Amino acid sequence: MRDARVLLNAKALTHNLHRVREYAPHSHVLAMVKADAYGHGLAFALSALQDADALGVAFFQEARDIRALGNTQPIVVIEGAFSLEEWIESSKIGTQCAIHQERQLEWALQHIIPNATIWLKVNTGMNRLGLTPEQTITAAEQLRAAGYQLILTTHFANADEPDHPINQQQIDTFLTLKAQLEPIQVSMCNSAAIMQWPELHLDWVRPGIMLYGSSPFADHTAQQLNLQPVMSLKTRLIAMHQIAAGVTVGYGARYTTTRPTHLGVVAMGYGDGYPRVVDHAQVSINGQLIPIIGRISMDMLTVDLTDLSTSPNLDDEVVMWGGEISVDQIAAAAGTIGYELFTRLSMRPVRYITQ
Ligand SMILES: Cc1ncc(COP(=O)(O)O)c(C=O)c1O
Structure with missing residues (x-):
């Protein structure tokens, strides 16, 4: 599932x-x-x-x-x-x-x-x-x-x-x-x-x-203000590929690999509310930040796993925001504010309440 x-x-x-x-x-x-x-x-x-x-x-x-x-x-x-x-x-x-x-x-x-x-x-x-x-x-x-x-x-x-x-x-x-x-x-x-x-x-x-738990200020993080993120958006790695240098990734062939690349496919897209326009954003896998590469699609996005220090496995958890990555960082990479990302989430990601 x-x-x-x-x-x-x-x-x-x-x-x-x-x-x-x-x-x-x-x-x-x-x-x-x-x-x-x-x-x-x-x-x-x-x-x-x-x-x-x-x-x-x-x-x-x-x-x-x-x-x-x-x-x-x-x-x-x-x-x-x-x-x-x-x-x-x-x-x-x-x-x-x-x-x-x-x-x-x-x-x-x-x-x-x-x-x-x-x-x-x-x-x-x-x-x-x-x-x-x-x-x-x-x-x-x-x-x-x-x-x-x-x-x-x-x-x-x-x-x-x-x-x-x-x-x-x-x-x-x-x-x-x-x-x-x-x-x-x-x-x-x-x-x-x-x-x-x-x-x-x-x-x-x-x-x-x-x-x-999001900061209203561009120059102060929520953590600096001692605010705690209420929402985390998470998903999992659903496919991995070894691809060569000089190969394009995703819609519009917008990204070209510069080295042999370990590519990961993540089950999250703009149909979930993750902004399509993000530029130079990261996700967190096994506590390590890695870059999103290529265009965000409706249901998936692609990441560069090459520099992960621990070797990733299918179904590994991927943190989109909350925890190691703040919603404000993703909002900045999308040219918007945390308010908009929160309120634009679709009903696709399943909601769970934690204590
Ligand atoms: C009249 C009014 N008061 C308070 C707020 C809360 O603002 P903030 O989320 O920036 O704290 C809003 C939000 O738009 C508002 O419209």
Whole structure:
């Protein structure tokens, strides 16, 4: 049987949540579990995140999925309701909604949910979602008059680049607005911001990627940040060949051997979610890193086994990421970020939960 698999380590997830608590000991933690817990599987992630103060999803169906699992933790829907019906439903399944645009404000005033908490989102420079600061002040007055509890929130565009000037602009805009709306609960920080700006932790932090053990920074590894990879992607060696120098390998004949080569075929491809575009990536076999050569195909890829110090055998385990190779290294080789590799995994690799 093909043995491509995703191993999910609950202890690592708990450890990373603990790291969030170490960074932000005085803040509530909104653990982001949108996109099927960043591709890790919602049911698995929820069982390890029971100590989080709330769970963050992008839209309503994701909140319904959490409730369908019997979970009763508070849920925050960061894109808020998409319709009046969803807004009304939020009172039934007990979610807290963001309000980031005027029509959501209208729904909240039209159908008042007594004492509900609203995450009032201000656009401070990301220019994606959020009311302007002026709109936010008016909205806050109206929502307070209607009896709502408010949490003022914004999202950084460049928290992973600490020196980017837009960060300070966003911070200034947000803190000015906070002062105008006092007393009010507030939330600014995603993972990158949590790890570098303790003074901005405020009432709520919103970690995502760090929970899953991937680094948001290009210049700091997850290991340096003492984050543990939650996911490992593994498979096995399914064929080996001795081929001559000057021979091409795989689709497009893109790789030509420069020496007699011991070629290995690995049961993993872009149909599993391993990116086809990786350039100069490695896998780990028997604890040793070896290069991928040739194009990634849908179900397989090829590696150069020649320099392995222990002779490989068919069915040897091949680590694609997790453990010796971080997802961030593979993401960099694919010109993307760990977030995308996690969420693009297909359902082909079989999921196993480890302790
Ligand atoms: C509003 C909001 N807060 C927090 C996060 C978590 O970000 P990260 O995964 O970088 O920690 C996200 C993720 O995209 C988000 O959209």
